Amino acid sequence: MRHNPRHATTDVNVVRRLIADHPWAMLISHHDGELVASHYPMLLDQDSEELAVVTHVGRPDDRIHGLGTGEVLLVFQGEHGYVSPSWYVPGSSQAPTWNFTAAHCWGTPQILSEDDNIAVLTRLVAHFEQHVDDPMWLDPEYARPVARGTVGLRIPIERFVCKVKMSQDKDPVSVQNVIDHLVAPGPYQQARLAADMERARENGIGYASTD
Template sequence: MYIPDLYKNEDKESIQKFLKENAFGILINQTNGKLWATHIPLELEINKEGEEVLHGHIAKENPQWTAFQTNDQVLAVFTGPHSYISSSWYDHENVPTWNYSAVHVYGKIKIIKGDAVIDSLTKLVDKYEQNSKCPVRVADFSKKTMLQTRGIVAFEIKIEEIQAQNKMSQNRDAKNYSNIILELEKTENPQSIAVAKEMTKNKK
C-alpha cells in the first residue's frame, strides 16, 4: 500500500502487538481468474522453524482455497481503529481527513492437515474463550462435533513482507493535535475514542 514516510510504522514489536489485537483480517488472493476476499481470524504465530506465520481456516465450500496450491501468493489485510477528522477542529483552514491504522501482510500460503489442524483450532478457541465464564475446549468436544472439522481447510501463511501504516495526525502541531484528541473524545463513538487513545499514547 502507499505509505507516506511520516506514517510508516517499522517497529516490529508494535506491529506484532497490532496483529494479535486486530486478528480479524481479510484474506485476499486470485481465484478462478478474479480477486477473492474472505473475512476470517488470522492468528500470528511462530512455526517449528522459528518463522512468523499466520494461521487460519476457511470453509471447504468456499472456493478460495482451491487456488492455494496453484498460486500460493496471498495478501492479508488488518485494520485497527479509524475515524473521520474534521478540519473544523484546526485553528486554520485545511481539508478534512481520516485517521487509521492498517497492516498488510504478504506471504505464501500452504494447506495444513492432520494434527496441525487440531492444534491450530485449539489455539484459536483458547485465545477467544479465555474471558468466557464457561470456556469451551476443543479437547472436550465429542467425536460427532469434531467431524465438522472435515468441512474446513486450514492453512499457514509464511510471511514475506509486512507493510504497516499508522496515520494519526502526526503532521499537526501540538496545539491542533491535542484539540483533535479532545474533539474525538466528545463524539462518544467507540472508533473515534479508540483513535483518541492511540493518539494520546503518541502525544508530542
C-alpha cells in the same frame, strides 16, 4: 495504500501488535483470473520467530482461492475514525480526514495436517472464549469431524506495508485537540483510536523529534 513516509512504519512489532489486537482479517487472492476475498480470524504463530499467522478456511474456500499454489494478501485493520478539521488550531488545514492503522501482508499459505488444523482450531476457540464467564473449550475428538470441513493454514508473512495515520502531519496542539475530541462523549467518541494516537505519539511513529 498510497505511500506516505510520515505514516509508514517498517517496525515488525507494530504489525505484530496490530494482528494481536485486531485478529479479524481479509484474505485476498487472484485465482483463475478473478479476485477473491474472504474474512477469517487469524492469530500470530507463537511457535515461530518469524512473522507468521495461523488460521483456517471453510471448504470450498481453499479451492476458490487456489490456496497452496501462490501468494495471498492479508489485510489487517486497527482502530479508525473520522477527524474533523474544526478540531485543528485556526489556520490549519481545512480538509477532513480519517485516522487509522492498517497493514497489508503478503505470504504463501502452507496447508496444515489434520492434527495441526485441530490444534489451530482449538487455539482459536480458546483465544476468543478466554473472557467468557463460562468458556467453551474445544474437545479435540469432538472437533475432528467438524475440522474436516475446514482447511488449516499457516501463512508466513514474507513482506508487509504498514501505515499508522494518527495526525502526525499536524501541530502538537491540533493533535491533542483531536485526542480530546475522540475521548469526549458524543457521536465522534473513539476512545481506543485516541489511545492509538497517544501510543503513536509516545513512540514517535511519524512524529518529528522535538529535541
